[in-house]
Amino acid sequence: AQSVTQLGSHVSVSEGALVLLRCNYSSSVPPYLFWYVQYPNQGLQLLLKYTTGATLVKGINGFEAEFKKSETSFHLTKPSAHMSDAAEYFCAVSEEYGNKLVFGAGTILRVKS
Amino acid sequence: DTGVSQNPRHKITKRGQNVTFRCDPISEHNRLYWYRQTLGQGPEFLTYFQNEAQLEKSRLLSDRFSAERPKGSFSTLEIQRTEQGDSAMYLCASSFHYEQYFGPGTRLTVT
Numbered sequence: 216a217q218s219v220t221q222l223g224s225h226v227s228v229s230e231g232a233l234v235l236l237r238c239n240y241s242s243s244v245p246p247y248l249f250w251y252v253q254y255p256n257q258g259l260q261l262l263l264k265y266t267t268g269a270t271l272v273k274g275i276n277g278f279e280a281e282f283k284k285s286e287t288s289f290h291l292t293k294p295s296a297h298m299s300d301a302a303e304y305f306c307a308v309s310e311e312y313g314n315k316l317v318f319g320a321g322t323i324l325r326v327k328s
Numbered sequence: 329d330t331g332v333s334q335n336p337r338h339k340i341t342k343r344g345q346n347v348t349f350r351c352d353p354i355s356e357h358n359r360l361y362w363y364r365q366t367l368g369q370g371p372e373f374l375t376y377f378q379n380e381a382q383l384e385k386s387r388l389l390s391d392r393f394s395a396e397r398p399k400g401s402f403s404t405l406e407i408q409r410t411e412q413g414d415s416a417m418y419l420c421a422s423s424f425h426y427e428q429y430f431g432p433g434t435r436l437t438v439t
Contacts, residue, residue, distance in 0.1 A: 219370075247426055258332070258419060258430040259371070266426050305370050309426075313359055315384065316428060318370030 217242050217308050221319035229327050234278075234293040236322050238306030241287060248289040249307040249316065250280055259305065265289065276300070301326045330354075332431035334420050340437045341410055348406045349434045353422030360403050361428060362395055363419040364388065371419055377403060410438045 222237040240246060247266050251259040263274025270282040276299075280291045289306060303323045307316040333352045341347050353360050359378050363371035374393070375385045379400035389395075392410075397403040407414055415438045421428040 224368075249427075251430075256432075258432045259421075261427050261429070264426055307370075312426065313378070313423060315361065315373040315376060315386075316363075316371070317373070320368070321370050 217246070217310055217317040219306050219308050219317055219319035221304075221306055221322050223322055224320065225323045225325065227325040227327060228296045230298055231295050234291070234296045234300065234324065236291040236304050236306075236324065238280075238289045238291065238319060239287055240289065240306070240308045242308055242310055244310050245284075247309040247312070248280075248282060249309070250274065250278070250289075250291050251305045251307060251318075253303045253305065253321075255302075262291070262304075296324075296326045298326050298328065300324060332420055332422050332429055334418075334431040334434050336434060337432060338435050338437075340439065343410055343412060343438055345410055346406065346408045347410060347436065348404055349418055349420075349436075351403045351405070351420030351422075351431060353402070353420070354424075354429060357422035357424045357429070358400065359423045359428075360397055361421040361423070362403070362405050363421065365417040365419055365433070366415075374405075407436075410436075412438045414438050 218241045220239045249264045250262040265282045273279045306319045361376040362374040365371040377397040392408045395405045417433045419433045421430045
């Protein structure tokens, strides 16, 4: 069965510092991987996705993530945090095209001024 | 493209009552998904449709829950005989390819 583990339910960084949010997954087949962001009282917004091809994927708002098969990881990074990045971030995996997503428990990112 | 819409945005009901939520997907999307999210957790899959066919249901979807997607357009999720444990955010998403686009959710509070 698929599962997703997000290390750290809360991450705090200073404005301008590197953001690193960790995601590890388990899957019996090559996965499709996603990062979503959720602002308070809003739905989930897709940040980026990995399906096939290049393992370093770029998304919106300066975020990127690298698929590392050997480590079963898909960590999310951003070189320089902005106050507007404060939100909850979810990593998700799907084993089939168009199939359900399995989400991690989420990481709340706090950005300090 | 107006995005995925959900109604109502908030619902407060008393235990034992029935509730129904509606989801309108992005118009050209053939897949529609329902998820449930409780505080401090990621969304959990409930069920999904391809066009009007319901293709998968989670074990979380007890017999008190039913979902429909008539004519492959909007979808409804009904919860009968609500329990306090049903209090959660109910999220709808739609897709045409890999990406699922989420609506704002319906927050259900069962008192």
